[in-house]
Amino acid sequence: MTTTVVKEARRSSPARPDGARARRSRRRGRVIALLFALPALLLLGALVVYPVLFSIGRSLFDASGDTFVGGENYAEMFRDPTTLKAIRNTAIWVVVAPTLLTGLGLILAVLVEKIRWATAFKLLLFMPMAVSFLAAGIIFRLAYDEDPDKGVLNAAVVSIHDAFDEGSEYPTARARDGQGLNQQKDGSYVTGSPVSPGSATALGLVGVAPKDLPADARPAQQAAAQEAGADEVRGVVYLDFTPGGGGKPGVVDSRESGLPGMRVEAVQGGKTVASTTTAADGSFRFTGLKDGSYTLKLPKENFEQPYDGISWLGPTLVTPAIIGAYLWIWTGFAMVLIGAGLSTLPRDALEAARMDGANEWQIFRKITVPLLAPVLTVVFVTLVINVMKVFDLVYIIAPGPVQEDATVLATQMWLVSFGGGNNQGLGSALGVLLLLLVIPAMVFNVRRFRRSQR
Amino acid sequence: MKTIRRGLSSAMVQAFLVVIGLVWMxxxxxxxxxxxxxxxxxxxxxxxxxxxxxxxxSFDNYSALLDNSGMTQAFWNTVLISVPATVLVVVIAALAGYAFAWLDFPGRDSVFLVVVALLVVPVQIGLLPVAKLFGQLGLFGTIPGVVLFHVAYGLPFAVFLLRNYFAEIPKEMLEAARMDGGSEWRIFTRLVLPVGRPAIASLAIFQFLWVWNDMLVALLFADSSSQPLTVALQSQIRQFGSNIDVLAPGAFLSLVIPVVVFFAFQRHFVQGVMAGSVK
Structure with missing residues (x-):
């Protein structure tokens, strides 16, 4: 477009009679034009174009740069397990992050149109774009801390978990050896001698500090003294420890407490036939059991360690965790860009569909998404380009020991070239690989630009 | 019935978005x-x-941070890197943008296509070669070195944005100015720059944030006396957990200025980030 504009401008300017002077003034115009463009061209040439060519050349030499090795660095890239891991992680990033972001952005862009405080919401979600990856990294390193007393995510996970499953009351409880309870491999306890209906058993445990007893725990002696009915198996689970001393091991002494909330199972022939939970005084009873001999079992749930959340930054979850931080930064971008596309959709089409009785979901599926497809593609492609180069977040969030599990192309390129690896041949090859990966985007940009100029 | 259902679903949407907003905050x-x-x-x-x-x-951590000369120096380094890197990109790209849009020189359009192609070149590929080059020129480890690298890698987008914006200026305006005998320099400063202000503002904000928030480039090109805040904080990451009283206020200090810029120039900011996201 501009080329034609400039040509027309020249044609329409009054023709000079003197050809030599016109030529001189044209040359002068070119010199001025070059002077305007020169600073940019020099910097781009010296610091961008030349380095690209240099890197391509350097990637064909070995670590020291003395020996020509051809494609050896590129072959090495796919042999070296850490580099391979980086390629694999980058692939995960490129598939997962843009997909989630585009989806989330689309949903939020549609929903935010329905509220009055849309502008405030958009601003809030867009704000993380102003925050550096370093600061975001520190923020999420804090949030992902494994200790539920420090990391907000695990604090939330643990409190949700505990709301549904209270966890065991007695992680430290254990039985004394030779007192009738034997520990199984899985951590549960079973009675050594069988019990049968009509009998009462006292199951003593130790290892619970008096301050850790539930507030409703009552002394167990009275319950332990009760006789069992003919079809009943009765008993108590108690803490075989008298505060201040003086109690006899294996005997329910007067000041010894029951252990409430303990699960007890009656097992016959390897199968659990009945189960119950102890009362405040530690007592339990099974009624209606058929004659025969049973084993009483305190299942392992009673003794499980407390749940302490998810190891976000462990080797398995570290990449999803960092992608989560990336979502925090970029969702606003996807939402605002898609929202801009949404506002250009023909209102009448949507209204007509609504008139015809289409519900919101049908409108979304059949009209909004297809019409938005070009915008969604642009958002997706933009995100892919950015995700490929992700560096700071991975570098900051992944703790030292799991750095290798989280590594992506950009961090790997850094580590190999400067961070101890010191293999600039392989490092250059990784840089060239990064460049190759964005070439489709490069072609896309150039094509789109040329089309816009016609 | 229908209005009730609609009211209910709108309440659910509101509740959902409130939750999302809280999660984001x-x-x-x-x-x-x-x-x-x-x-x-x-x-x-x-x-x-x-x-x-x-x-x-309490604000004790912040006063401790302000007494920490390493950190305050790093904060000033961030300013000394971001401001020149922004000004230079704007000036150089505006000159080039005008040349590519309205002046004639041989190979202009093909050269501009190369600039478009350079838009997505990852900075990573420039690190090693430019480090060697700067080493020879004595720029390695200095603030001017960091600035120059940022300027070079900010230019493709900056030139692209400004050239396209300047190209939209009606040609009658420029012709009239040329008829009046205005030199190209005069036209550039009196006409093109004022007309291009919105694009220049978006570019400046985008570039400023890009450089202010950068860690990678400075990690390589800045030595310990010229390192910006991001690098100074990064060097503390290894002891993460034991020094949150330094990292947290430092990180907050580093993001306060971009966030203020964000709220002060919302519109330009969003436009700049949108346009620049292709980088």
């Missing part, structure tokens, strides 16, 4: 509250304990 709130707590309190429990024990909050 929590990380920043957490960082800010963490930055106001002493190392001892941080070792004992999370930042949310301040809601039951607000006595933990």
């Amino acid at each position: 929590t990380p920043l709130a957490g960082l800010f509250l963490s930055s106001l707590r002493s190392a001892e309190d941080t070792a004992k429990g999370g930042w949310w304990t301040v809601f039951t024990a607000p006595g933990q909050l």
Whole structure:
């Protein structure tokens, strides 16, 4: 477009009679034009174009740069397990992050149109774009801390978990050896001698500090003294420890407490036939059991360690965790860009569909998404380009020991070239690989630009 | 019935978006509250304990940070890198943008296509060769070196944005100015720059944030006396956990200025980020 504009401008300017002077003034115009463009061209040439060519050349030499090795660095890239891991992680990033972001952005862009405080919401979600990856990294390193007393995510996970499953009351409880309870491999306890209906058993445990007893725990002696009915198996689970001393091991002494909330199972022939939970005084009873001999079992749930959340930054979850931080930064971008596309959709089409009785979901599926497809593609492609180069977040969030599990192309390129690896041949090859990966985007940009100029 | 259902679904949408908004605010709130707590309190429990024990909050960490000469130096380095890198990109790209849009020189359009192609070149590929080059020129480890690298890698987008914006200026305006005998320089400063102000503002904000928030480039090109805040904080990451009383206020300080810029120039900011996201 501009080329034609400039040509027309020249044609329409009054023709000079003197050809030599016109030529001189044209040359002068070119010199001025070059002077305007020169600073940019020099910097781009010296610091961008030349380095690209240099890197391509350097990637064909070995670590020291003395020996020509051809494609050896590129072959090495796919042999070296850490580099391979980086390629694999980058692939995960490129598939997962843009997909989630585009989806989330689309949903939020549609929903935010329905509220009055849309502008405030958009601003809030867009704000993380102003925050550096370093600061975001520190923020999420804090949030992902494994200790539920420090990391907000695990604090939330643990409190949700505990709301549904209270966890065991007695992680430290254990039985004394030779007192009738034997520990199984899985951590549960079973009675050594069988019990049968009509009998009462006292199951003593130790290892619970008096301050850790539930507030409703009552002394167990009275319950332990009760006789069992003919079809009943009765008993108590108690803490075989008298505060201040003086109690006899294996005997329910007067000041010894029951252990409430303990699960007890009656097992016959390897199968659990009945189960119950102890009362405040530690007592339990099974009624209606058929004659025969049973084993009483305190299942392992009673003794499980407390749940302490998810190891976000462990080797398995570290990449999803960092992608989560990336979502925090970029969702606003996807939402605002898609929202801009949404506002250009023909209102009448949507209204007509609504008139015809289409519900919101049908409108979304059949009209909004297809019409938005070009915008969604642009958002997706933009995100892919950015995700490929992700560096700071991975570098900051992944703790030292799991750095290798989280590594992506950009961090790997850094580590190999400067961070101890010191293999600039392989490092250059990784840089060239990064460049190759964005070439489709490069072609896309150039094509789109040329089309816009016609 | 229908209105009731619609009202109900709108209430659900509102509730959902409120939850999302809270989730989005929590990380920043957490960082800010963490930055106001002493190392001892941080070792004992999370930042949310301040809601039951607000006595933990104090600005002691910030005053300690301001007494830490390494950190204040790093903060100034950030300013000394970001401001020139922004001004230079704007000036150089505006000159080139005008040349590519309205002046004639041989190979102009093909050269501009190369600029478009350079838009997506990752900075990573420039690190090693430019480091060698700067080493020979004595620029390695200096603030001017960091600035030059940022300018070079900011230019493709900057030239692209401004050239396209300038190209939209009606040609009658320029012709009239040329008829009046105005030199190209005069036209550039009196006509093109004022007309291009919105694009220049978006570009300046985008470039400023890009450089202010950069860690990678400075990690390589700045030595310990010229390192910006991001690199200074990064060097503390290794002891993460034991030094949250330094990291949290430092990180908050580093993001305060971009966030203020964001709220002050929302529109330009959003436009700049949108346009520049192809980088």
